Amino acid sequence: MSEQSFIYVCNKLRPALERQHSTFRQCVSLKKRVAIALWKLATGSEYRSVGHLFGVSITTVCRCVQEFCAAAETLLVPEQIRFPDEEKFREMALYIENRWGLPHCVGAIDGSHIPIIAPQHYHTDYFNRKGWHSIILQAVVDGRGQFWNVFAGLPGSLHDARVLRLSTLWELATRGNLFPAHFRTIGTATTCYYVLGDSAYPLQDWLLKPFSDTGRLTAEQQIYNQKFCSTRVVVENAFGRLKGRWRCLLKRNDCDVELVKSMVLTCCALHNLCESHGETYETVLDEPDAEAAAQPPRMAVTQEVGEGRDDVRNALMEHLMINHSFSFD
Structure with a gap:
């Protein structure tokens, strides 16, 4: 700084x-x-x-x-960490489309585990699938890797989809107040703004995820997944830079859970401050969250049937086939 x-x-x-x-x-x-x-x-x-x-x-x-x-x-x-207004949403969507080719996309969502010592009460709730105690940070970032929505403090044992449903983001989406009423026709589908999530999240009109790799994906679906993952890497990189700068989020934190939650929110704000002020960042500080982006997307725990519309994914798949060329070397 x-x-x-x-x-x-x-x-x-x-x-x-x-x-x-x-x-x-x-x-x-x-x-x-x-x-x-x-x-x-x-x-x-x-x-x-x-x-x-x-x-x-x-x-x-x-x-x-x-x-x-x-x-x-x-x-x-x-x-x-401000919720974008209509003008800011347009700017975010334009930036992502110009850089990665995904139209009308305004960011990516993911969760990250923040290590803590075992709390005195309900400590088993905080024991995550990785084998240690944590709280979860759920964040949505724009194309530049800055947070525009964060939700922290839930026990580490919860699944990402469950954390999403307990967040204010889900509540806003359920009420139809998440994004401004700005629609765009992509091929045969009309869509509002949307964010990208991995396979752990439910498919929604406003939340897209990759096709589950069953070993029988079509060439078009593989192209969609490739472009999808190359765009969604921005949230993994943001977590890596967040923990690289503010390493209290990387090591096991011995503070009270409520204080840890406050530290997480503070560090997210400081991350945005440093990014917007153009502070230099040493790449040697990068943490494993960024490396996780290179791994194949996790298989979904929930079924895709009945989760949400799939016509937007199909329309984006056709859009990418028409407007971009890809190599599978």
């Missing part, structure tokens, strides 16, 4: 974090409080190590992190 971005964060959170000196003691300065919290989020170091580095007590480090995340949730997250 550059000095310019650091000063921006300080000024943004000043109303909630700045303290006044008292008669008996001097308070920790605003810049130092922000630096302590950012260092903790960026390294995942123990409170004791951070305290030694900045010359403060463990209690002070803990308080700085808690207050910083609480202030960020109130002042920074709403600014950096």
Whole structure:
């Protein structure tokens, strides 16, 4: 993070974090409080190590992190992770179509596990399929890899489709309020905006997924899956950059679950801030989430029958066959 971005964060959170000196003691300065919290989020170091580095007590480090995340949730997250308006949706769709050739697509959705220590209560609920305890971060990103919707805190044992159905994103889609009423005809189908998800998600009018590889896919379906996966990699890369910058999300976090959730949301906002400010990123920090994009899509747990319309996928498949050439070398 550059000095310019650091000063921006300080000024943004000043109303909630700045303290006044008292008669008996001097308070920790605003810049130092922000630096302590950012260092903790960026390294995942123990409170004791951070305290030694900045010359403060463990209690002070803990308080700085808690207050910083609480202030960020109130002042920074709403600014950096905003639901797009109609003009922004058009811009996002145009960017993805120009770069990957998928018309009317406004992003990709996926989930990522954030490691935690086993909670004292209901710890089995947080034990995920990978064999460790976690909470789930569900995020939707645009073509540039910036988050425009995040939902975090549910136990790691839940399936991605279940997390989606419990999120506000699903609620908005159910009410028909997710996207503006802007339709486009693609071949024989008329579609609204949509996002891309892997095979774990249910097929919906607004959520497309690849064809399940049964070993009998047609050439057209293979082309669709190839283009689909090359576009959806943006969300995997976003998770990789998020955890590469803010490594408290990579290591097992020993904080309370509610604080971990607050840290996750804060880090997502800081990710958007760094990306929009053009901060440099060392590729050596990339994490396995980005590598997972190269793996074949997971088989769906739910059946495709009755999930949603399939005419949009078929129309996109025809569109890609007509407008693009592919090589299977």
